[in-house]
Amino acid sequence: MFQHLRLTAVSLIGLAVAACATSPLDRRQVVLYSDSDMARQGEAAYRQMQEEIPISSDANQTSFVQCVADHVVNALQESERGRYSWEVTVFDADQANAFALPGGKIGVYNGLLDVAVNQDQLAAVMAHEVAHVLANHSNERASQSTIRTAGLAAARILGASDTAVELIDYGANLGIFLPFNRTQESEADVLGIMLMADAGFDPQQSILLWENMNAVSSERPPEFLSTHPSPETRIASLQSMLPGAYERREEARLSGRYPDCTYVRR
Numbered sequence: 317m318f319q320h321l322r323l324t325a326v327s328l329i330g331l332a333v334a335a336c337a338t339s340p341l342d343r344r345q346v347v348l349y350s351d352s353d354m355a356r357q358g359e360a361a362y363r364q365m366q367e368e369i370p371i372s373s374d375a376n377q378t379s380f381v382q383c384v385a386d387h388v389v390n391a392l393q394e395s396e397r398g399r400y401s402w403e404v405t406v407f408d409a410d411q412a413n414a415f416a417l418p419g420g421k422i423g424v425y426n427g428l429l430d431v432a433v434n435q436d437q438l439a440a441v442m443a444h445e446v447a448h449v450l451a452n453h454s455n456e457r458a459s460q461s462t463i464r465t466a467g468l469a470a471a472r473i474l475g476a477s478d479t480a481v482e483l484i485d486y487g488a489n490l491g492i493f494l495p496f497n498r499t500q501e502s503e504a505d506v507l508g509i510m511l512m513a514d515a516g517f518d519p520q521q522s523i524l525l526w527e528n529m530n531a532v533s534s535e536r537p538p539e540f541l542s543t544h545p546s547p548e549t550r551i552a553s554l555q556s557m558l559p560g561a562y563e564r565r566e567e568a569r570l571s572g573r574y575p576d577c578t579y580v581r582r
């Protein structure tokens with residue numbers, strides 16, 4: 317029995333060491349799952365949401381959101397753009413929320429359009445969500461969860477390797493919807509403001525967006541408010557990134573990136 321325990325611990329450590337990666341900002345990460353596994357899970361969850369949550373039938377809304385998504389995705393490095401089949405869906409739901417799942421599946425709740433009041437503010441949200449995907453944040457959360465769960469189980473005397481496999485699956489299932497931690501949120505803010513600028517959107521608008529968001533955040537905070545430092549800290553940190561972001565936006569404009577997505581409200 318003791319032997320089994322040691323083997324499990326050793327193989328977990330082996331797995332973790334083998335799966336050490338770095339985020340786009342050079343932060344060390346433990347990612348246990350393959351990109352294609354995460355993408356498959358993201359897509360499955362997305363298809364389920366498309367069946368269960370009503371989808372907006374407002375063509376103005378849909379084409380506006382699609383337009384912003386296209387600009388954001390087109391600003392990605394070719395390797396990032398080609399990594400997934402990017403897709404966006406506008407859900408008919410009051411909540412001011414948005415998400416992007418592993419595999420490049422983006423969801424926007426149309427309640428968000430009352431808070432993100434122009435193309436640049438919507439781009440700020442979308443770029444932040446896309447940044448979570450590019451930085452493998454769900455994989456990282458799932459992996460942390462698996463290590464924690466497996467560690468607990470090992471302490472309760474775990475022997476069979478198929479149990480370990482089940483635990484890993486369990487962790488991966490949770491990973492898709494686990495909340496991001498503060499480090500990941502800050503990372504998505506940094507990557508997000510640069511990505512929106514690369515697409516030619518106005519980075520200053522990200523600050524106005526988060527101000528709007530703070531003004532409406534109620535009892536159930538959306539993804540992008542849940543685990544973040546205080547609004548003041550976030551805004552101060554975005555402010556400090558503005559000069560760099562404007563430089564990138566200038567480059568984007570020089571290469572002809574002038575997004576012009578309009579939304580005619582009904």
Ligand SMILES: [Zn+2]
Binds near residue numbers: 444445501539
């Ligand atoms: Zn976030």
